[in-house]
Every structure is written in structure tokens, then in C-alpha cells.
Amino acid sequence: MNFSLHFEAVFAESDLIWRGIMLTIGLSATAIVLGTMIAVALVAMRSLGNGATRLGVDSYVELLRNTPFLVQLFMVFFGLPLVGFRMSGTQAALFAMTLNLSAYATEIIRAGVESIHRSQVEAGLSLSLSRLQVFRYVVMKPAFAKIWPALSSQFVLMLLASSICSFISVPELSGAASIIEQRTFRSFETYIVVTVIYLLLALALKIILAWIGHWLFRRRVNVVSAMTVKEGIA
Numbered sequence: 001m002n003f004s005l006h007f008e009a010v011f012a013e014s015d016l017i018w019r020g021i022m023l024t025i026g027l028s029a030t031a032i033v034l035g036t037m038i039a040v041a042l043v044a045m046r047s048l049g050n051g052a053t054r055l056g057v058d059s060y061v062e063l064l065r066n067t068p069f070l071v072q073l074f075m076v077f078f079g080l081p082l083v084g085f086r087m088s089g090t091q092a093a094l095f096a097m098t099l100n101l102s103a104y105a106t107e108i109i110r111a112g113v114e115s116i117h118r119s120q121v122e123a124g125l126s127l128s129l130s131r132l133q134v135f136r137y138v139v140m141k142p143a144f145a146k147i148w149p150a151l152s153s154q155f156v157l158m159l160l161a162s163s164i165c166s167f168i169s170v171p172e173l174s175g176a177a178s179i180i181e182q183r184t185f186r187s188f189e190t191y192i193v194v195t196v197i198y199l200l201l202a203l204a205l206k207i208i209l210a211w212i213g214h215w216l217f218r219r220r221v222n223v224v225s226a227m228t229v230k231e232g233i234a
Helices: 014-048 051-065 069-083 089-114 118-126 131-168 173-184 187-233
Strands: none
Touching (some): 014 051, 014 089, 014 173, 014 187, 069 089, 069 131, 118 131, 131 173, 131 187, 173 187
């Protein structure tokens, strides 16, 4: 049986592919920013709050980390309207992505926070800093420097997981691919193109995050290295 690849029909739908790419980037970038902000707030609540607060944060994290993202997406899109919260597919996708990422990011950031030695916290308190100031300047900055690679990997996974949003008819990249497949009947060619695009998006995000990490934490690393050398000479 002869088989030949014909990408012309797929590339003829380049406008749809481009819109899918932009929606994928927009959803992922917004979810990354909002999810990280929520994660930082949850870690602060867990660190500074009482036992009930810690239990609430832990329950939230465990619920979202131990259930499939697809189920969470369906619960948001199909479940929330039953209690009066109606969302479009794109809004539901963003909401579910943000919640999912916040749970995973909370655990990653918590690990970074717990790696900070207690003596550094006590030193900050001895300088009359408030607990919130100690958490922000003494704990969070060094913690982020340590967990940035793991957090970056989670961001890339969230970008790739956005493809699941096509199940609720969100026209992101996978949703656009499904439409193109139905129009052209060129399944193999369509998903070859989409696979290459996802690969390029993931690699681009990794490079951007690596650059951001280098820019944010380079100064801190240089300062720590200089202090270490100075202590060694002394």
C-alpha cells in the first residue's frame, strides 16, 4: 500500500494553528503567573498560620495533586455551573490550570522553604524584622534560588498539559489540531506538525526560564561565593 505525506492541507490552515499557539501561550503564561502567586501565598499561610490553616493548605494540595487534571477540568467546566458559576471553555481551562499548578508549585516551594536553616530565620528576627519580612527576604529569595529548576520543569509540564483543555473544546493548539484533522482528514501530518510545535514551545520556555533564573539569582550566587572566599581567607 502506497502512502505519501501531504502537509499542504495542514499548512493551509496556518491561521488556525497560529491562533491555537497564541492561546496555548496565553493560557500557560497566565496560569504560571497566577499559580505561582497562589502557591507563594499558600506557603506563607502554611508557614505563618496555625494548625487549622496548615491543615486546610495541606488538604487543598493533596486533593489537587492526587486527582487527574482532566477530572479537575471537567469539575470546573461542568460542575461549577451547577452551583451558579458559569464560565466559558477558555475561562474554565485557565481556572483549572491555575489551581493545578498552584498545588504542585506549593509543594516545590515548601521544600525550598524548609531547606532554609533555622539559624537564618533567627538572625532575621534578631534584626527586628517582622515574621513576614523574614519570610519574604530571608526565606523566600534563597528558597526560590534552590527550587527554580524544579519549578521551571513544572511550568513546562503545565504548558504541555494545556493540550488536555481541548476536551472542553478550547481552541488551543491541540483543539486547533482536532479541527484541522476534521477538515483535511490528514491526521498523521496534522499531529506531526503539532508535535514539532509543542517541542519548540517547550524548549523555548525552558530557555526563557533558565535565562530568568540566571538573571534573578546570579547576583545572589556571586555574593554568596564572595562571602565564602572571604571566610576561607579569614
